[in-house]
Amino acid sequence: MRNKIAFFPLLTLTFLWISLTSFLPKTEDQPNLDGQSLVFNTDGLYFAEFYDYIFRGHFENVDIKREDVMFPTIFGEYLKAFGAQCPSALPADKVEIMKWVCAREQVTTNGYGIETSRVCIDWELVGTGLYARRDLYHAKLVVEKIQSDDALRTTLTMMTDPNAMGNSLDMVHRAKGLQNDMAQIFLLNPCNSAGLRRFEENLKRFALNEPAIRMEGASKYTLMKESGGPTGAQDLGKLVEDLVADQARTWAFNRFEAGSISGVSTSEDGQGRPRELRANYRFRGFSGSSTGSVRIVFENGLPKCIYFFDFPQNCKTPNSGILAAYAQGKYAR
Known part of the structure; x- marks a missing residue:
């Protein structure tokens, strides 16, 4: 009888422990109740670092802010991609994603009947045929409202930007990079x-300016920045090749010629790591094969900005996955 009496409190305590631990925040190495580990693969994606920081709940490290033009674009494209590629994973109370389309235009012609301008004067919301989780879609509308309220300031900033053309092309490159991401992320x-x-939950919390569900483990991108670039002999030609080829994925017209990197020259910091690197490459455009040049500026031994010859003041952000590989010594000779 004594053993049976002792058994029931033990069983009760065990049940209580299981119940309590089910409410504790999960870490990266802690499996969910369905046996799956919290893993979110971002390797090779254009916005890989952003996705990883959101997934981990490390909002303080995110460079793209919720007020930036790019954030609602990323959020909206993600919802559309999920709706198109994962419709069976949506809940029963899903909502249709809507979009604004022009309902009526005002067309102006000159005295000869030739059209001189066309302006939309009436807009309407129509369904896209794609659906999203209700809470995520609401969060997207919140950040779009922020953008709408701040539209004048954003427009004035763009108009007074001394590097407006280069930054406009950056937006095109980012949009193309995002398109590539959405084609791969669910693979x-x-x-x-x-x-x-977990990524979606934290994406919603970031949009609504709510506290994140944090993971304890540091992102590999954070560790990379803290450790800095590698020392010793590195295959800098291969590094330039990979960085330029990655940027070329989002070029609108020109096409990078693989294996064409030449004339690599570098200046070094006090630890023998690159401070600045210059190289030539070849690309194909409207006029056939041509030569271009690139300058890469390093910070703490890691590529920080990529400047191409046609927009020498426009900093292109290097692919974070390539930087992580370089920091880990994968380009060592």
Whole structure:
């Protein structure tokens, strides 16, 4: 009888422990109740660092702010991609994603009947045929409202930007990079994966300016920046090749010629790591094959900005995955 009496309190305590631990925040190495680990693969994606910081809940490290033009674009494209590629993973109370379209235009012609301008004077919301989680879609509308309220300041900033043309092309490159991301992200992460669910939850919290669900483990991108670039002999030609080829994925017209990197020259910091690197490359455009040049500026031994010859003042952000590989010594000779 004594053993039976002792058994029931033990059983009760065990049940209580299981119940309490189910409410504790999960860490990267802690499996969910369905047996899946919280893993979110961003390797090779254009906005890989942004996605990883959101997934981990490390909002303080995110360079793209919720007030930036790019954030609602990323959020909206993600919802559309999920709706198109993962429709069976949506809940029963899903909502349709809407978009604004022009309902009526005002066309102006000259005395000869030739059209001189066309302006939309009436807009309407129509369905896209794609659906999203209700809470995520609401969060997207919140950040779009912020953008709408701040439209005048954003327009004036763009108009007074001394590097407006270069930054406008950057927006095109980013949009193309985002398009490539959305074609790959659900191949890297299954629609019903626990990691994807955590990413979405933190994406919503970031949009609504709410506290994140944080992971304890540091992102590899944070560790990379803290450790800095590698010392010793590195294959800098290969590094330039990979960085330029990655940028070329988002070029609108020109096409980078693989294997064409030449004339690599570098200046070094006090630890023998590159401070600045210059090289030539070849690309194909409207006029056939041509030669271009690139300058890469390093910070703490890692590439910080990529400047191409046609826009020498416009800093292109290097691919974070390539930087992580370089920091880990994968380009060592």
